[in-house]
Amino acid sequence: MTAGRPRAGRPDLGEVRAGLPEELGSAVDSFERHLAAERGLSVHTVRGYVADVVSLLSRVAEVAGDAGLRGLDLSVLREWLSAQHSAGVSRSTLARRTASARAFTAWAFKAGLLPADPGPRLAVPSRPRRLPPVLRADQAGEAMSASASGAEQGDPVALRDHAVVEVLYATGVRVAELCGLDIGDVDRERRVLRVIGKGDKERVVPFGLPADAALDRWLHSGRPKLLRESSNTALFLGVRGGRLDPRAVRRTVHDAVGAVGGAPDLGPHGLRHSAATHLLEGGADLRSVQELLGHATLATTQLYTHVTVERLKAIHDRTHPRS
Known part of the structure; x- marks a missing residue:
């Protein structure tokens, strides 16, 4: 698929946004600035919220007429979601779009653009709780070893990639957090990272000796060979000397x-x-x-307890004589 083109059968977001009445388009722009500047959300998250809100407001423009944004009420919200459900949109996507709509109506009410906030009365479809796929501990060790063997020849990119996977596995940081690290965020003596997470919240995350050894080789033998400007403080660099891109991290993993x-x-x-x-x-x-993962609520972390219980059950089924 050619980059930048909408998928077949889907409206182009830019065209839909440009086609909104001036009042609604201005509201989208202000909401986008709010998400990025005040809530500190990532570019990817902001893009998703805005796409959902543009879809919602395009429906408001159709049914509300001259009422504009003040025509956005609970009935319009429900009709918008119902139409998507009828079109076969998945439950998880509906839940995300509901969250986007509720965030927008809450902001619009506080900004004085809506006389009341209909969002809290909008039911949120429950998302199916799927256990995330994970590596076994031995598989994780093999992945680290495979990466280490690739770095044995001292190639700077291979040294970087080994340090990347070691740090990711050692700390559990998000890919955006990893790419945002600067050299000054690494305390080698204490073996901790200073991480800026979602909402610009700062936390300190420890790492072990294998990650420290991989970082040492990258910082002394790899990074200097990729560095183009001495003023660049990024911990991990791309092949052109700039800050490492998340897409390169995904390929590496x-x-x-x-x-x-x-x-x-x-x-x-x-x-x-x-x-x-x-x-x-x-x-x-x-x-x-x-605390290590930077989860806002304990409920998110509790998902991993289900993973470990499922593993214990699988071991029990394989090994216990009365399983």
């Missing part, structure tokens, strides 16, 4: 995990899931894992 026979196909978030699962299996408490 896929390559490392793909070298392990029988391992599930995982990206960086899969290593995050694996790190959380292995911490809990090793005896870490939920609160500690929540």
Whole structure:
């Protein structure tokens, strides 16, 4: 598929946005600035919210007429979601779009653009709780070893890639958090990272000796060979000397995990899931894992307890004489 083109049968977001009445288009622009500047959401998240709101407001423009944004009420919200449900949109997507709509109506009410907020009365479709695929501890070790063997010749990109997978698995940081790290965020003496997470929240995450050794080789033998400007403070660099792109991280993880026979196909978030699962299996408490991963609520971290229970059940089924 050619980059930048909408999928067949789907309206072009830019065209739909440009076609909104001036009042609605201005509301979208202000909401987008609010998400990026005040809530500190990632570019990807902001794009998703805006796409959902543009879809909603295009429907408002159709049914509300001259009422404009003040025609956005509970009936319009329900009709908008119902139409998508009838079109076969998945439950998880409906849940996301409901969340986007509720965030928009809450903001619009506070901004004085709506006389009341209909969002809280909009039911949120429940998302199916699917257990994330994870590596076994031995598979994670094999993936790290495969990456280390690729770095044995001292190629700077291979050294970087090995440090990337070691740090991801050791810390469970998100890919955006990893790419945003600067050299000054690494405390080698204490073996901790200073991570800026969602909502610009800062946390400190420890890492072990294997990750420290991989970082040492990258910083002393790899990074200087890719560095183009001495003022660049990024911890991980791309082949052109700029800050490492998340897409390159995803390729790196896929390559490392793909070298392990029988391992599930995982990206960086899969290593995050694996790190959380292995911490809990090793005896870490939920609160500690929540803090390490930067989860806003304990409920998110509790998902990993289901993973470990499922593994225990599988072991029981295979090994217990009365399973």
